Amino acid sequence: MIFELTTQIRVSNIAEGQKWYEILLNKQPDFIPHEGFAEWELIPGCWLQVAEGNPKEGNGPIRLGVTNIEAEKARLIKELNIDSFEIHSRSEVPVKWGTFTDPWGNHLGLFEYLDKTEEQERIKTIRGNVEV
Incomplete structure (x- = not known):
């Protein structure tokens, strides 16, 4: 049984990325478990993770x-x-x-x-x- 969804995208600078996604989503991250990572629950059980790293082309x-x-x-x-x-x-x-x-x-x-x-x-x- 699938009951949740998490998807992740990467940004080259987490501070800039977190700020950009805070504006896009109109809210602060719901969870920052460690440096270089922020997570928003968009709707119940649906999470968007923004992680510092190399973005993937064509995603x-x-x-x-x-x-x-x-x-x-x-x-x-x-x-x-x-x-x-x-x-x-x-x-x-x-x-x-x-x-x-x-x-x-x-x-x-x-x-x-x-x-x-x-x-x-x-x-x-x-x-x-x-x-x-």
Whole structure:
């Protein structure tokens, strides 16, 4: 039985990487077990680890679900100075999405459910009755 998920990306400078990911995720790390490593629980049982090391070429993307992709894109461009990225959609796909990179070349992205009722049901299932 699989009950949790952890994924790891690497940055060449952990201090800069931790600061960058704190802004991206709008929160401090949940766990810093040792030097050169920070970990965030994104949703219950889903962890993102940022470790100091050599980033792997061609990894990802790790896509994060958001409730307003346009607003989040604008925030990231302003606060993290990332390059603008295109938001895509296709009629057979229930989300719109976009991909960008962090300063270390890690591929990241955002997605937003098109059906807001489905989105709220997913949030309720994952997080409980927490208002977004």
